[in-house]
Amino acid sequence: MSVVAPFVPLFAALGDDTRWSILTALGEGDASASALARRLPVTRQAIAKHLAFLEEVGLVDSRQVGRELTYRALGSRLSEAARQLEAIGAEWDRRLSIIKEIAESL
């Protein structure tokens, strides 16, 4: 099912407790890598690496605020995954309606 493939990097990105903590923290408000490092038991360098990964798969984006790069959590990528599951569901609606036609005409 080709709809599965786009989930892979997204799931990989979410499948890490540190990245999850970062997303959770960003969900409470935009923050820089340094600010996140003060709140989480992870070095700033490690956080920067995780943020780069999260940005690559579209779960966060960044913008320059003064001298700092500030990160923001994005919901759209997850909505995209939900939309793809909706597409699978829609395909099942179609199949089930054919099953209905078949059974009702047997």
Next chain:
Amino acid sequence: MDSDAEQGTVIDEDAYTVRRSIHIAAPIEKVWAALTQPELISKWFTQSAVLDGDGVGATGFFTFSPTNSIPVRIEEIDKPHMIAYRWSNDDAAAEQAGGRRPATIDDEHSLVMRFTLEPTADGVRLSLVETGFATTLDPMYNMKSHVRGWNQMFDQLGTYFGALA
């Protein structure tokens, strides 16, 4: 269409799950036949379907095109109330393998579609639950070893990102 569109796609357990149901004005035996007879499966799902039996463990192939045959196995059966097929439809994995489909089912990386038939006053409510979307490739499967369950993850996503979506 007489399907439960309002039911939407439900996400639960440790994986993505798709649920759908439909009411069919036919006796349960006919709905059962449509779901289990290979020549009828090929009318709603595949180009052709082959199964070497009709009990648990029966295996075969669902063929969607001359180059796209997918191994399938009857995983559970309770005639005429429930049947579950396990199948390994994973385009991404096939792409990585140079377009080759697996010849046998990889239990750890496959989907299960479970049909449940409930008699009603004037027919049958047929429900479909498809699971396994999180197991079809290693990165996803590996996620299962992580502490947080999907439920919690999505609850939190809903809380934190719902407004952003």
